[in-house]
Amino acid sequence: MKYILLILSSLFLTVCSQTISILSPTSGTEITPGQDVTVQLGFANSLTGVEHVSAVIAMINCAGAPCPSDASDTLGIPLFAGNYTPELHEGNLPPYQNFTVTVPSNLAAGTNMLTAAHFVLIGVSAVPVLQFDNVTVSTPSSAGTRRETSIRGRTVLV
Structure with missing residues (x-):
């Protein structure tokens, strides 16, 4: 029994030390609706075998209400779903993909x-793990922004 507990606790510590993280944008960053933003997903270096299966990036529209404490119940509006293949770039950052x-x-x-979900297989026995991370971002009020619209065939700024 002690042997099984030792294996389970070591597996738990291994999984906890290897997690997905949103490196950019950082919490509090201002993003503009309708614009492109670069999301940088990082995954810590590991001595344990890791096979990245996929990632999902999404946005929870809090609509003036408090945002949830985490995104494990709902991811929100999917912005990306597909392969995740982080690579080592700079020496001071973990492997990441933009x-x-x-x-x-x-x-x-x-x-x-902004939320991220990551499905990964860890270790020789390919233990399936689903991980989550999120950051809160700021969206400016549309009252201060101008956009083009068409009125009676003419393009005007509103």
């Missing part, structure tokens, strides 16, 4: 949440 996604144009002004 994704360019478009911020939903109907995103509410105020605080919203």
Whole structure:
């Protein structure tokens, strides 16, 4: 019994030390609805065998209400779903991959949440693990921004 507990606790510590993280944008970053933003997903270096299966990047539209404490129940509006293949770039950052996604144009002004989910197989026995991370981002009020629209066949700024 002690042997099984030792194996389970070591597996738990291994999985906890290897997690997905949103490196960019950082919490509090201002993003503009309808614009592209680069999301940088990092994964810590590991001595344990890791096979990245996929990642999902999404946005929770908090619509003026408090954002959830985490994104494990819902990811929100999917912005990307597909392969995740982090690579080592700079020496001071973990291996990462950049994704360019478009911020939903109907995103509410105020605080919203950028979420990431990562499915990975860890270890020789390929233990399946689903991980989550999130950051809160700021969305400016549309009152201060100008956009083009067409009125009676003429393009005007509103």
